[in-house]
Amino acid sequence: MNPLCGRCNKVVYPTEKVNCLDKFWHKGCFSCEVCKMTLNMKNYKGFEKRPYCNAHYPKTSFTSVADTPENLRLKQQSKMQSQVGKGCPAPLYSCSSWLHPAVECY
Structure with missing residues (x-):
């Protein structure tokens, strides 16, 4: 057939x-x-x-990534890493796998 x-x-x-x-x-x-x-x-x-x-x-459009705790942590970490080497005086220290700036960068 x-x-x-x-x-x-x-x-x-x-x-x-x-x-x-x-x-x-x-x-x-x-x-x-x-x-x-x-x-x-x-x-x-x-x-x-x-x-x-x-x-x-x-056209395929961009899909946004959900703001899960893991994605928010990665976003914050990426933002801090992008400031490294730009005259930022803030040293980073590790605290239970999160990186926190010891001093605010402006």
């Missing part, structure tokens, strides 16, 4: 078959999800098993 098209759910025959993104497509159905521009194997971009043209390919 011939597979069904990923766009129109009709039978795709071997002469018109495009196999991409783990689906089969009619050549005319293999198009951008947004603008419906017909795509081919050279100009498509896949996102979540759907085809997109370059202009409409979803």
